[in-house]
Amino acid sequence: MQGGKIMHVRIALAGNPNSGKTTLFNALTGSNQYVGNWPGVTIEKKEGRLRSDKYRDVTVVDLPGIYSLSPYTLEEVVARNYLVDGNPDAIINIVDGSNLERNLYLTTQLAELGIPMVVAVNMMDVVEKRGDSINLKKLSEKLGCPVMGISALKRTGITEAAEKAVELATAKVPMVPRHRFSDTVEKAISAIEDILGDRIKDRHERWTAVKVFEQDIKVMERLNLDENLRDRIESVIADCENEMDDDSESIITNERYQYIASIIKDSYRRKSNEKMTTSDKIDRIVTNRWLALPIFALVMFCVYFISVTTVGAWVTDWTNDVLFGEIIPRAVGNFLTSVGTAEWLKSLILDGIISGVGAVLGFVPQMLVLFAFLALLEDCGYMARVAFIMDRIFRKFGLSGKSFIPMLIGSGCGVPGIMASRTIENDRDRRMTITVTTFIPCGAKLPIIALIAGALFGGAWWVAPSAYFAGIAAIICSGIILKKTRLFSGDPAPFVMELPPYHRPIAGNVLRSMWERSWSFIRKAGTVILLCTIVIWFASNFGIADGRLLMVEDINDGFLSKIGGFIAPLFAPLGWGFWQAAVATLTGIVAKENVVGTIGILYGFAGVAEDGQEIWGLLSSSFTTLSAYSFMLFNLLCAPCIAAIGAIKREMNSRKWTLFAIGYQTLFAYAVSLCVYQFGMLLTGNGFSTGTAAALAVVALFMYLLLRPNREKTFNAASVEAGF
Amino acid sequence: MEVLKDIPCGRTVTVRKIIGQGAVKRRIMDMGITKGTEIYVRKVAPLGDPMEVTVRGYELSIRKADAGMILVE
Numbered sequence: 001m002q003g004g005k006i007m008h009v010r011i012a013l014a015g016n017p018n019s020g021k022t023t024l025f026n027a028l029t030g031s032n033q034y035v036g037n038w039p040g041v042t043i044e045k046k047e048g049r050l051r052s053d054k055y056r057d058v059t060v061v062d063l064p065g066i067y068s069l070s071p072y073t074l075e076e077v078v079a080r081n082y083l084v085d086g087n088p089d090a091i092i093n094i095v096d097g098s099n100l101e102r103n104l105y106l107t108t109q110l111a112e113l114g115i116p117m118v119v120a121v122n123m124m125d126v127v128e129k130r131g132d133s134i135n136l137k138k139l140s141e142k143l144g145c146p147v148m149g150i151s152a153l154k155r156t157g158i159t160e161a162a163e164k165a166v167e168l169a170t171a172k173v174p175m176v177p178r179h180r181f182s183d184t185v186e187k188a189i190s191a192i193e194d195i196l197g198d199r200i201k202d203r204h205e206r207w208t209a210v211k212v213f214e215q216d217i218k219v220m221e222r223l224n225l226d227e228n229l230r231d232r233i234e235s236v237i238a239d240c241e242n243e244m245d246d247d248s249e250s251i252i253t254n255e256r257y258q259y260i261a262s263i264i265k266d267s268y269r270r271k272s273n274e275k276m277t278t279s280d281k282i283d284r285i286v287t288n289r290w291l292a293l294p295i296f297a298l299v300m301f302c303v304y305f306i307s308v309t310t311v312g313a314w315v316t317d318w319t320n321d322v323l324f325g326e327i328i329p330r331a332v333g334n335f336l337t338s339v340g341t342a343e344w345l346k347s348l349i350l351d352g353i354i355s356g357v358g359a360v361l362g363f364v365p366q367m368l369v370l371f372a373f374l375a376l377l378e379d380c381g382y383m384a385r386v387a388f389i390m391d392r393i394f395r396k397f398g399l400s401g402k403s404f405i406p407m408l409i410g411s412g413c414g415v416p417g418i419m420a421s422r423t424i425e426n427d428r429d430r431r432m433t434i435t436v437t438t439f440i441p442c443g444a445k446l447p448i449i450a451l452i453a454g455a456l457f458g459g460a461w462w463v464a465p466s467a468y469f470a471g472i473a474a475i476i477c478s479g480i481i482l483k484k485t486r487l488f489s490g491d492p493a494p495f496v497m498e499l500p501p502y503h504r505p506i507a508g509n510v511l512r513s514m515w516e517r518s519w520s521f522i523r524k525a526g527t528v529i530l531l532c533t534i535v536i537w538f539a540s541n542f543g544i545a546d547g548r549l550l551m552v553e554d555i556n557d558g559f560l561s562k563i564g565g566f567i568a569p570l571f572a573p574l575g576w577g578f579w580q581a582a583v584a585t586l587t588g589i590v591a592k593e594n595v596v597g598t599i600g601i602l603y604g605f606a607g608v609a610e611d612g613q614e615i616w617g618l619l620s621s622s623f624t625t626l627s628a629y630s631f632m633l634f635n636l637l638c639a640p641c642i643a644a645i646g647a648i649k650r651e652m653n654s655r656k657w658t659l660f661a662i663g664y665q666t667l668f669a670y671a672v673s674l675c676v677y678q679f680g681m682l683l684t685g686n687g688f689s690t691g692t693a694a695a696l697a698v699v700a701l702f703m704y705l706l707l708r709p710n711r712e713k714t715f716n717a718a719s720v721e722a723g724f
Numbered sequence: 725m726e727v728l729k730d731i732p733c734g735r736t737v738t739v740r741k742i743i744g745q746g747a748v749k750r751r752i753m754d755m756g757i758t759k760g761t762e763i764y765v766r767k768v769a770p771l772g773d774p775m776e777v778t779v780r781g782y783e784l785s786i787r788k789a790d791a792g793m794i795l796v797e
Contacts (some may be wrong), residue, residue: 067754067755068741068750068754070747070750070751070754072746072747072750072751073751099780099781099782100781101756101780101781102755102756102780102781102782105756148730154789233785242784249750250749250753250758251743253753253754253758254753254758254759257758259758283783287765287767287770287776288770289770289771290770292769292770293770341769372734380773384785387785388769388774388776388785389769389770391769391773391774391785391787392769392771392772392773392774393771395787446754465765472763494747494751494752494786494787494790495774495785495786495787496751496752496755496785496786496787496790497784497785498755498782498783498785499776499783499784499785500782501781501783623744658756
């Protein structure tokens with residue numbers, strides 16, 4: 001064992017979702033964790049150092065929770081790429097003992113990789129409590145690797161399991177799978193092994209051969225065989241498929257489950273009790289035909305109410321108004337004055353950086369509360385039920401049941417809303433959700449609504465609800481339009497989701513998840529914001545006068561107002577082609593609260609109340625009710641603030657998709673505002689103009705996109721019918 | 725033979741065949757719905773879709789569109 005103390009060992013932790021993998025990982029590594037993303041994808045990558053007195057230099061890599069090593073989902077591809085190319089020294093396969101049969105399915109696949117492996121059967125306490133029993137020794141004989149009983153929650157057996165894995169890794173004991181498929185299949189697989197020959201002479205030999213038999217696209221691509229070899233392999237597979245009357249992929253899946261059934265028979269004894277578990281009882285109420293929706297509404301109301309309007313808002317108001325509004329600026333201001341800082345630098349730090357970054361950091365407490373609730377709902381198993389209840393509605397417009405949560409949170413703040421989309425496994429649904437989430441008016445957009453409603457509509461009651469209605473309509477229409485485009489078509493993904501048993505949430509997991517999500521917001525959104533506030537500050541405070549670049553007295557002379565004047569004509573068809581409105585919209589990209597503040601400054605008021613009451617009179621002289629409504633709609637629907645754009649960028653993990661989302665939102669906002677303004681003009685008797693024609697064209701295009709047949713759907717139905 | 729999506733709540737059926745191909749079929753089978761598996765139809769979501777079934781001792785939610793690919797008896 002001396003070698004084990006010197007050699008650096010990497011252990012991969014693999015297992016099904018809901019098998020207690022996160023709990024085990026946290027228990028094994030404690031606080032020594034590094035969270036990042038897998039290269040190229042937004043799936044979380046976690047690594048940590050093993051807490052052990054015996055071994056010093058052991059890294060545990062937490063693979064995404066997966067059910068299989070198929071080539072079809074991102075998580076599975078990430079996991080298998082790491083297992084095959086990342087050369088982990090050993091695998092700990094965590095298996096949920098209370099759901100042994102399906103969990104062992106992944107085990108049979110992992111075993112074929114040939115990497116030293118330990119199977120850790122989790123939730124042994126639950127198994128015993130149920131009166132069931134698992135014969136670990138027998139299971140170990142059948143699988144051909146050590147099998148150890150653990151409870152990740154109670155932290156029993158986990159160190160032993162990890163140390164066993166390190167032992168195997170240092171001794172380099174390869175995993176030799178004991179299971180054999182039926183003779184016909186084995187014959188085909190060894191024929192493939194012969195054909196491939198030296199090409200697969202490594203420890204993943206068996207795995208590769210089985211994958212080639214399954215005609216796995218990814219493995220075939222990498223092998224890059226010439227046509228002759230491919231033909232020979234195809235004929236081997238075709239022979240076997242004919243004999244077994246099924247496709248090769250299904251043959252393997254079937255045989256794996258048959259094999260599992262055969263080993264379970266000997267090693268797993270189930271006490272036949274048909275009595276309902278507590279989880280069943282909870283579920284009977286929570287997803288009850290009549291009670292499900294009211295309960296759901298109540299839960300969501302509580303989450304929203306507590307985190308956005310009460311606790312979260314109190315703390316956020318305090319951080320915004322007191323901490324970043326008074327305490328920090330005053331302290332920093334005094335300090336800067338005392339050391340004799342130049343006025344411009346002081347202004348940059350106070351008006352630019354602190355007020356800009358502070359506005360974003362002010363949301364942190366609210367997000368902490370929200371994320372705590374989210375983690376709680378996820379951890380106890382309710383989130384899966386939300387998706388179950390809501391799926392029907394959301395599928396209608398190309399989203400999934402899980403899209404509801406991001407939108408709900410988005411009504412508080414778009415940043416955590418977008419980040420909550422992480423729980424959506426399906427790539428397409430997730431991208432779509434991210435793209436449409438910020439259509440819902442967030443808290444920072446409320447002042448815009450209040451300003452317009454107060455100044456131009458005499459505080460009419462219907463303005464605010466109409467803004468929410470516009471947001472919801474935008475989501476629905478976008479969903480329908482986008483799901484028909486090529487970008488969001490592609491392989492139809494099935495919505496097959498495990499509904500894990502309810503259990504008491506684990507405080508450690510909830511707090512950790514809350515902190516990780518918040519921290520990534522603070523760190524990354526903070527850096528983007530910092531940069532932007534500096535840029536905006538320079539743009540608004542510097543200008544060219546007398547042929548020189550200098551700091552301007554009046555914001556009207558700054559670059560920002562020049563830029564505003566330059567782009568203002570763009571908004572003329574929307575009814576507000578003057579530079580103040582254009583600049584307000586621009587600064588709204590930094591933070592939507594800025595829209596009202598900027599308008600206040602531009603109309604000559606140093607500071608205005610949140611709803612801009614002081615400038616109502618002035619405003620109604622430059623806006624008409626129609627152009628004001630169009631202005632409001634545009635600002636609500638167009639690209640969100642920098643912080644949200646940063647979140648979109650992070651969650652999409654792709655420049656292309658980020659640009660698409662922002663471009664789409666802005667275009668959509670433009671089209672909506674154009675139509676509202678132009679048709680409004682027509683209806684108020686201003687005659688038919690080129691603008692009206694353009695709006696008509698937009699409506700025609702919109703209707704076409706909305707109503708055209710869905711190619712993907714027809715394909716699906718056809719393939720199902722052909723199957724009969 | 726019947727289709728899983730038409731089976732009323734409370735009935736237990738056995739899988740005979742899964743039609744379709746590629747990712748959808750593989751995903752369904754990966755979750756343990758293979759030939760000869762017993763499926764207990766537990767409930768249908770409040771809005772009529774998806775449905776919840778018990779398979780291999782755990783609860784699975786499956787859309788009716790996907791359940792339409794599973795032939796049972």
